[in-house]
Amino acid sequence: MNFEDLTINLLKAMAHPVRYKIIKFLYKGPKCVCKLNEEFEFSQANLSQHLRILKDAGILKNEKIGLETHYSLYNEDIKDIVLNIEKYITELLEDAKK
Structure with missing residues (x-):
């Protein structure tokens, strides 16, 4: 796969709405x-x-702790991506009100 x-x-x-909610969670x-x-x-x-799907895309990682599997964001950059998108959408909505 290329870049x-x-x-x-x-x-x-x-x-995907469910995956977006998982990331936020x-x-x-x-x-x-x-x-x-x-x-x-x-x-x-x-x-x-x-x-x-989220793990294969490099968004999440998992770790086995005892019998449980714990999921987390791959790194803080994922959070930054989502926050930047949300900031952009907020600005678009504000501009649309003008």
Whole structure:
């Protein structure tokens, strides 16, 4: 995969509403899959698929702690990407009001 393909995969992964919410949920730090299941009322299979897509795109990483799997943002840059997009959208909405 080239640079452009990787960029497109990352943006596509972030664009899904469920995955966007998962990213935001992980802002405060790693969470066990059990906590993700509590927060997002999806089947285990559905949630696992979303987590895999985010991990494959380089957005999340996971760590086994005992019997539990904990997910976290790959690094703080992911949070910055989302915050910059939200800032841009806020500015667009403000400009549209003018």
